[in-house]
């Protein structure tokens with residue numbers, strides 16, 4: 001049985017750090033409010049002229065170096081983003097040409113904050129079906145460009161960044177002990193459009209639009225759906241929460257992260273948290289958190305790692321990976 005085995009990861013954050021105190025000088029908020037409600041202390045914001053593709057490229061170069069591979073070894077790039085450089089072509093093709101990759105295919109997917117888990121699932125399916133052999137899965141965003149900087153209820157929550165992993169198709173035994181992606185679960189519910197969306201787009205308004213959110217409603221759905229999808233993905237493999245080494249959740253809010261970890265019976269030091277430093281970077285948040293925990297030595301080869309995320313759509317999902 002083919003497994004999609006992780007060979008490396010990488011991440012990149014824009015240089016500029018914006019603290020809560022700095023935001024409090026622009027909108028009616030405070031460091032205390034933001035920290036208490038979300039756990040966020042700071043976020044990175046892309047510079048003028050620094051696009052999603054630029055962040056994605058730097059994360060990808062680092063992931064390839066970590067994997068000991070070259071761009072010419074790749075035959076698939078799946079880039080999850082809700083903030084592409086242009087309406088078309090896919091930002092993934094910008095990364096493809098900048099890397100110097102000419103084999104195979106590069107395309108974008110759009111599942112907002114669930115984008116990275118969707119990307120892993122799609123790349124995993126393609127590797128298993130023989131459509132590609134070595135894939136780069138990227139989550140990259142410049143959410144600062146779609147924020148309403150006068151809306152304190154949303155502008156304090158998000159940041160910019162990118163992360164990537166390299167997956168290679170390898171023969172496995174079909175057992176939970178195999179290295180690689182063991183199972184995925186994806187869901188969406190379009191009825192929940194109005195609680196998290198961007199009020200523009202090429203077909204509707206010919207503008208980019210700005211992010212709109214009913215935070216309390218999103219919070220409620222996040223806790224319920226995360227708990228269900230985590231149980232679903234574990235069930236597919238016959239493994240249980242007790243087998244997990246690490247939970248690497250989408251980094252939206254420390255309270256949602258803590259709630260999910262508690263429901264799984266995990267200790268807080270098994271849950272990777274970067275929301276304090278990165279804020280919510282949408283599709284980039286999971287690979288940024290993964291890269292942090294791999295490079296600081298927490299996540300090791302053979303560890304069982306659970307990724308989960310939810311975002312606009314609503315769209316949500318989970319992936320279980322033996323690292």
Ligand code: COA
Nearest residue numbers: 029030033037113152153156215216218219252253310311
């Ligand atoms: N600073 C200070 N006060 C703020 C504020 C800010 N940045 N944003 C909102 N407030 C105020 C509100 O105006 C409201 O004031 P009021 O009681 O006088 O009307 C009060 O704080 C409470 O607002 P509310 O929205 O009820 O707060 P909350 O406890 O639900 O926390 C979120 C707000 C956004 C932090 C929380 O709902 C959340 O994290 N939701 C999930 C969002 C998310 O994760 N989205 C991304 C998913 S991908």
